[in-house]
Amino acid sequence: MNTGPGCSVRILAWIAIILLVFLAIGFAVGPIGSKLLGIQAPNFLSVPKPHVQLPAEGIIHINRMLVITNTLLASWLTVIVLVVLFAFCTRRMKLVPDRLQNFAELIVESLLNFIQGAAGEKNARTLFPIVATIFLYVITNAYMALLPFFGTIGIKEAGDTFVPLFRSANTDINVPLSIAIMSFIFVEYWGLKSLGVLRYLNSFFNLGQLREGITNLFKGKIRPAITGIAFGFINLFVGFLEVFSHFIRIISFTFRLFGNMTAGEILLLVVCFLVPFIATIPFYGLELLIGFIQALIFAGLTLVFGIIALTPHTEGEHS
Amino acid sequence: MEGIGINLPLLLAFLVNFIILFVLLSIVLYRPVLRMLDERQARIREAMEQAEQIKQQAARSEDEIRAQIEKARQEGQAIIAQAALMGEKLTEEARESARKESEAIIAKARAEIQQERDRVIEELRHEFADIAVMAAEKVIRETLDKEKHRRLIEETLKESPLLNK
Numbered sequence: 353m354n355t356g357p358g359c360s361v362r363i364l365a366w367i368a369i370i371l372l373v374f375l376a377i378g379f380a381v382g383p384i385g386s387k388l389l390g391i392q393a394p395n396f397l398s399v400p401k402p403h404v405q406l407p408a409e410g411i412i413h414i415n416r417m418l419v420i421t422n423t424l425l426a427s428w429l430t431v432i433v434l435v436v437l438f439a440f441c442t443r444r445m446k447l448v449p450d451r452l453q454n455f456a457e458l459i460v461e462s463l464l465n466f467i468q469g470a471a472g473e474k475n476a477r478t479l480f481p482i483v484a485t486i487f488l489y490v491i492t493n494a495y496m497a498l499l500p501f502f503g504t505i506g507i508k509e510a511g512d513t514f515v516p517l518f519r520s521a522n523t524d525i526n527v528p529l530s531i532a533i534m535s536f537i538f539v540e541y542w543g544l545k546s547l548g549v550l551r552y553l554n555s556f557f558n559l560g561q562l563r564e565g566i567t568n569l570f571k572g573k574i575r576p577a578i579t580g581i582a583f584g585f586i587n588l589f590v591g592f593l594e595v596f597s598h599f600i601r602i603i604s605f606t607f608r609l610f611g612n613m614t615a616g617e618i619l620l621l622v623v624c625f626l627v628p629f630i631a632t633i634p635f636y637g638l639e640l641l642i643g644f645i646q647a648l649i650f651a652g653l654t655l656v657f658g659i660i661a662l663t664p665h666t667e668g669e670h671s
Numbered sequence: 672m673e674g675i676g677i678n679l680p681l682l683l684a685f686l687v688n689f690i691i692l693f694v695l696l697s698i699v700l701y702r703p704v705l706r707m708l709d710e711r712q713a714r715i716r717e718a719m720e721q722a723e724q725i726k727q728q729a730a731r732s733e734d735e736i737r738a739q740i741e742k743a744r745q746e747g748q749a750i751i752a753q754a755a756l757m758g759e760k761l762t763e764e765a766r767e768s769a770r771k772e773s774e775a776i777i778a779k780a781r782a783e784i785q786q787e788r789d790r791v792i793e794e795l796r797h798e799f800a801d802i803a804v805m806a807a808e809k810v811i812r813e814t815l816d817k818e819k820h821r822r823l824i825e826e827t828l829k830e831s832p833l834l835n836k
Contacts, residue, residue, distance in 0.1 A: 407676025418680055427685060431692045438700040445707050447714065453707075460704040481701050485693045521685075525675050530685035534693075610675075 371630055378629030404618055408524040409515040422516055423524035430492045430521060471659045479658045482538045486531055487651035493521040494643025498636055522613035532605035535654040543661035557591035612646050800824045
């Protein structure tokens with residue numbers, strides 16, 4: 353007899369055998385197994401063919417423009433879960449924390465440490481709320497999507513199309529886009545606040561050389577005038593590129609998260625369709641990892657852009 | 672844009688959603704927890720400073736106590752030495768006074784003895800005189816003059832070297 357800690361070897365072996373049996377059944381009733389073995393799975397075991405739909409489906413149609421979609425419901429659920437959970441955790445704050453308060457403190461402290469490591473003590477408090485909110489929102493959206501009632505409970509609409517009640521909020525392009533817009537707004541706000549309007553614009557458009565060229569032109573010095581104006585226009589062009597890059601950030605933010613999350617969901621759907629049992633478990637693990645990484649990337653990039661905006665950069669002012 | 676589902680009202684809804692989450696989390700999570708973390712940090716720093724102070728104070732008072740003990744020891748030693756000295760002096764004094772007293776007693780005794788001896792000699796002299804007178808009376812049976820006799824005898828006795836001191 354194995355009297356060591358944990359399960360005995362025999363129990364582990366039984367669990368492995370049961371899992372393998374389920375895996376085999378799943379493989380057999382899935383489309384690949386059916387084709388290979390030539391058997392027809394019973395109806396209750398067959399998983400419907402996954403259909404990929406990028407725009408979120410409406411649940412409640414208020415009017416033609418205003419539709420409450422399943423992703424909106426999911427994001428409300430995320431907001432409610434986060435707020436209620438943390439309100440509960442921080443209900444009675446004590447100097448010696450109990451378990452729930454410890455949980456909230458763990459999250460806040462690790463995020464704060466992450467931000468402080470990059471931004472330093474002073475800027476961390478400015479950056480913290482938005483970066484932390486982005487992280488918590490994205491990761492909760494991603495993890496909630498792994499719960500069983502996402503994508504399974506739904507309503508049948510006209511034309512026999514199945515519309516799930518909840519769908520991972522991150523797979524609706526409006527969600528990554530809205531977070532990206534918030535990130536963009538805050539980054540620009542920090543830049544404006546720390547530098548002031550004129551200096552902030554000056555950090556994009558370095559007009560010193562152009563001005564110098566024009567004064568040289570009026571003074572009649574042709575050669576420095578030409579080089580000055582030429583470099584001035586190059587700088588102007590670079591400035592437009594810089595502005596453009598700030599807007600590009602929104603798009604890259606949006607599609608990075610949207611693409612990863614949608615691909616993850618489709619992957620899960622397809623694996624679940626091919627092998628209904630067991631085989632999806634590793635992919636769920638993968639999705640947990642990807643959800644965390646995407647949240648970290650979204651928050652981390654916002655953090656980095658915020659740091660760039662907050663630290664006064666002196667290059668480009670030496671002309 | 673319609674193909675991937677960008678939808679302005681929905682986008683606005685999500686923006687509002689995010690702002691609501693941001694505000695609520697700020698109220699419910701960030702502010703209380705950060706305040707608590709700061710407070711705890713301040714407390715810990717304070718406590719550590721206090722501990723450092725207490726440690727220093729303890730070291731200082733230990734030094735002080737050691738110095739005091741050393742001082743007390745020295746004082747005690749001094750007192751003992753003084754006491755020993757004093758004791759010696761006292762015994763010396765006592766011995767001296769005893770010696771003096773005994774000497775005085777001896778001297779007094781000697782004087783008394785002398786006195787007694789003188790008195791006895793005097794008495795003896797009287798006795799002798801009386802005896803001699805009586806003997807002379809008996810011998811000569813004739814009492815010439817008692818007073819004359821006595822004087823005679825007394826002179827004789829005074830002349831005798833034995834009874835003269």
